[in-house]
Amino acid sequence: MELRGFTSGYDGLVASWAVDASEVELLSGRPEYPFPAELTASWRKADPDIESYLLFDGERPVGYGEVWLDEEEDEVELARIIVDPAVRGRGIGLELVRALLEPAGKAGFSEVFLRVRPENAVAIATYQRSGFVDVPAGLMDEWNADQPVAYRWMRYAGD
Structure with a gap:
């Protein structure tokens, strides 16, 4: 498996994985279906501090994720992680998260976080196996104060 920078032409493919x-x-926070491909394209254009990646199995893309760089907070957030439904349940998500930790770590910030819906048990288990732990409840409450939903916030603690 190889993590590569996301390039144009894969927007529709990634959108189809939802x-x-x-x-x-x-x-996306938007309950639409099917996923609008133009929304996927807008993610990469919205902020220069968002790095988008695809995980490839040979020449086949099997996963997508983003690394959000926040210089002001001295942190990185992993976001918008999705795996091709045709290969789910095979450890691709775990491999994708671990691969995303490489550019996250190279960014040089002190912390790596992610947020996940509390009902997304499969993702939570994957993140825990990747070395993520819950942030303290008080901090989670503080960070959720301005969010549209109450996320489960996790911090990378290492393997």
Whole structure:
């Protein structure tokens, strides 16, 4: 498997990996289905501090994720992680998260975080296996104060 920078031409493919409205909402906050490909393209254009990646198995893309760089907070956030539904359940998500930790670490910031919907048990288990732990409850409450939903916030603690 190889992590590569996201390039134009894969927007529609990644959008197709969200198999229903709930998955679209997990990725974008918008309960639309099918996923609008132009929304995927807008993610990369919205902020120069967002690095988008695809995980390839040979020449086949099997996963997508982003690394959000926050110089002001001295932190990185992993975001919008999704795996091709045709290969789910095979450890690709774990491999993708671990691969995203490489550019996250190279960014040189002190912390790596992610947020996940509390009902997304499969993702939470993957993140825990990748070395993420919950942030303290008080901090989670503080960070959720301005969020549209109450996320489960996790910090990378290492393997």
